[in-house]
Amino acid sequence: MNPFAQHALQQTRRYFFGQSAAGIGTAALASVLNPNLLSANTPVRTSFGELPSLHHSPAAKRVIWLFMADAPSQLDLYDYKPKLADFFDKDLPESVRNGQRITTMTSGQTRLPCAPSIFKFAQHGEHRAWVSELLPNIASIVNDICIVKTMNTEAINHDPAITYIQTGSQLPGRPSMGSWVSYGLGSPNKDLPAFVVLHSRIPGGAQTQALFSRLWGSGFMSTRHAGVALRSSGDPVLYLSNPGGVDPATRRRMLDGLAELNTDRLNTVGDPEIASRISQYEMAFRMQTSVPDLTDISDEPQSVLDMYGPEVKEPGTFAYNCLLARRMAERGVPFTQVFLRGWDHHGGLPNAIRGMAPACDRPSAALVKDLKQRGMLDDTLVIWGGEFGRTVYSQGTLTKENYGRDHHPRNFTMWMAGGGIKGGQVYGETDDFSYNVVDKPVHIHDLNATILHLLGVNHEQLTYRFQGRDFRLTDVHGTVVRDILRG
Numbered sequence: 191m192n193p194f195a196q197h198a199l200q201q202t203r204r205y206f207f208g209q210s211a212a213g214i215g216t217a218a219l220a221s222v223l224n225p226n227l228l229s230a231n232t233p234v235r236t237s238f239g240e241l242p243s244l245h246h247s248p249a250a251k252r253v254i255w256l257f258m259a260d261a262p263s264q265l266d267l268y269d270y271k272p273k274l275a276d277f278f279d280k281d282l283p284e285s286v287r288n289g290q291r292i293t294t295m296t297s298g299q300t301r302l303p304c305a306p307s308i309f310k311f312a313q314h315g316e317h318r319a320w321v322s323e324l325l326p327n328i329a330s331i332v333n334d335i336c337i338v339k340t341m342n343t344e345a346i347n348h349d350p351a352i353t354y355i356q357t358g359s360q361l362p363g364r365p366s367m368g369s370w371v372s373y374g375l376g377s378p379n380k381d382l383p384a385f386v387v388l389h390s391r392i393p394g395g396a397q398t399q400a401l402f403s404r405l406w407g408s409g410f411m412s413t414r415h416a417g418v419a420l421r422s423s424g425d426p427v428l429y430l431s432n433p434g435g436v437d438p439a440t441r442r443r444m445l446d447g448l449a450e451l452n453t454d455r456l457n458t459v460g461d462p463e464i465a466s467r468i469s470q471y472e473m474a475f476r477m478q479t480s481v482p483d484l485t486d487i488s489d490e491p492q493s494v495l496d497m498y499g500p501e502v503k504e505p506g507t508f509a510y511n512c513l514l515a516r517r518m519a520e521r522g523v524p525f526t527q528v529f530l531r532g533w534d535h536h537g538g539l540p541n542a543i544r545g546m547a548p549a550c551d552r553p554s555a556a557l558v559k560d561l562k563q564r565g566m567l568d569d570t571l572v573i574w575g576g577e578f579g580r581t582v583y584s585q586g587t588l589t590k591e592n593y594g595r596d597h598h599p600r601n602f603t604m605w606m607a608g609g610g611i612k613g614g615q616v617y618g619e620t621d622d623f624s625y626n627v628v629d630k631p632v633h634i635h636d637l638n639a640t641i642l643h644l645l646g647v648n649h650e651q652l653t654y655r656f657q658g659r660d661f662r663l664t665d666v667h668g669t670v671v672r673d674i675l676r677g
Contacts, residue, residue: 238377245646245647248646249644250570250644251569251645252522252523252609253525253573253609253641254527255367255525256512256554256572258530259531260531260576260577262546263535263543263579264579264602265307265595266543267324267543268321268337268605269320269624270311270320271307271582272311274304274307274623275306279304279588280303281301282302282583286621286625287302292581293596293597295585295596296585302584303588304583305582305583305584305593305595308540309323309540310322315333317614319337324543324544324547324551327552327555330555332614333614334558334607335558335574335611336605336613336614336616337605338603338637339601339616339617340601340617341603341637342632343355343633345578346578348534349402351597351599352401352405352577356405357409357663358663359665363409364410366385366408366417367525368417368527370663371384371525372414373408373411373412373652374647375524375647377522379523381476382477382521383473383477383523384523384524385418385523385524386525386526387419388514388526389419389506390506390511390549391507392531393532395545396531396542396546397536397542398531398533399534410661412462420514426482445472452464452467480521484517484518484521487510487517490513494513498560499552499553507549508530509552509553509556511553512528512556516557516566519561519566520564533576536586536595558607558608569608569609570609571607571608571609572606572607572609573605574605574606575602575605576602576604578597578599579597579600579624580596581595581598581625582623601620601624601627610644611674612676632671635665636671638668639669639671643670644675649663649670
């Protein structure tokens with residue numbers, strides 16, 4: 191309903207008494223059938239958001255998603271295919287492709303020659319998981335992570351694919367996952383946003399795609415549920431510091447006066463975005479103290495800094511952002527997303543991925559180790575992965591030492607750790623060409639359903655009504671992947 195028309199309707203006596211009659215009657219009936227519902231012994235509220243309580247006991251209290259934007263190659267990192275060596279420079283068999291669509295970037299090629307990875311793989315951990323030599327630090331934590339090799343999506347190009355995994359729809363305009371968490375669960379920390387986004391510096395020479403703010407936007411929800419992106423230089427948030435000559439007391443008086451004006455306007459027109467604006471101004475005021483404390487890592491022990499690597503002291507690096515993500519987890523921020531771009535390796539993949547892998551490897555592993563040594567991994571869910579995978583066939587010229595890989599949505603690899611995930615396992619299997627899923631597929635809707643489940647939320651019951659329809663993150667799809675959960 192139009193919020194202005196709704197506000198006008200709510201001022202009528204007929205509407206008031208009609209609603210009151212139903213409400214009083216329901217309350218009276220409830221008190222007769224179950225007096226405990228209205229007693230002081232009602233269940234403790236377990237959600238700070240729109241959900242009055244969680245649907246079940248949560249395994250995770252917070253999420254940190256290390257998002258590898260631009261799609262890293264599963265063939266060169268996690269999905270070991272030794273038989274491919276026999277297919278070097280041979281055309282991908284039609285029986286494998288089976289007429290599946292490919293992008294316009296390779297559809298014009300006369301051949302689709304297979305390109306085995308030139309990197310060495312070794313088995314690690316109790317379950318002997320295969321991991322590339324490019325990721326020695328992640329290899330050291332395989333007992334704590336679940337590697338899912340069978341992620342899949344329908345989207346074949348970057349923008350719809352990243353929009354899809356972030357919002358549940360390939361079309362822009364839907365709320366992002368962090369916004370759904372903010373809406374449903376809220377945050378126990380009122381001095382920091384419920385949803386924070388960190389953009390990492392792109393490694394030198396890396397090829398990358400643009401990221402748009404709608405990927406962490408709130409869509410048709412209130413803007414107070416949108417992700418707050420922290421900057422790596424200047425004020426972490428624009429205009430966070432007071433201008434010259436304005437002290438905190440003056441700022442407080444200004445905000446109080448502004449709140450009175452906005453409240454008067456809200457009472458007049460009933461626009462819910464005015465209430466959001468009041469709330470955001472108050473959050474910004476509290477962040478003037480909380481954010482500088484968050485971003486000041488001078489109190490971190492040298493042993494922790496060493497674990498994340500030498501770049502950890504440089505704001506904006508992936509290492510620095512991973513450490514910030516841990517500090518936000520300590521402060522109760524429910525959803526933190528750390529973006530690392532630069533995996534778009536259509537050509538010259540071997541040299542390019544040699545530059546990207548070190549940037550992500552040590553900090554990713556350090557985050558898991560850091561959370562674990564602090565006793566926080568059990569209730570913090572860490573996710574690593576991008577929007578789709580890379581093709582087995584080469585885009586462009588193929589040689590023994592060089593190749594490129596196009597987009598591949600049919601299967602790709604992600605991993606998860608902590609927060610109710612059963613570590614030390616590899617889930618699902620792909621064919622000998624890492625082209626098709628042959629066992630235990632996991633669609634991105636299943637991933638999002640599982641993330642919400644670990645937070646104590648039934649993904650089918652977290653809805654938002656817009657334009658006459660109840661929307662949800664997983665649309666009308668999604669199944670919780672219970673095989674990867676503890677217990």
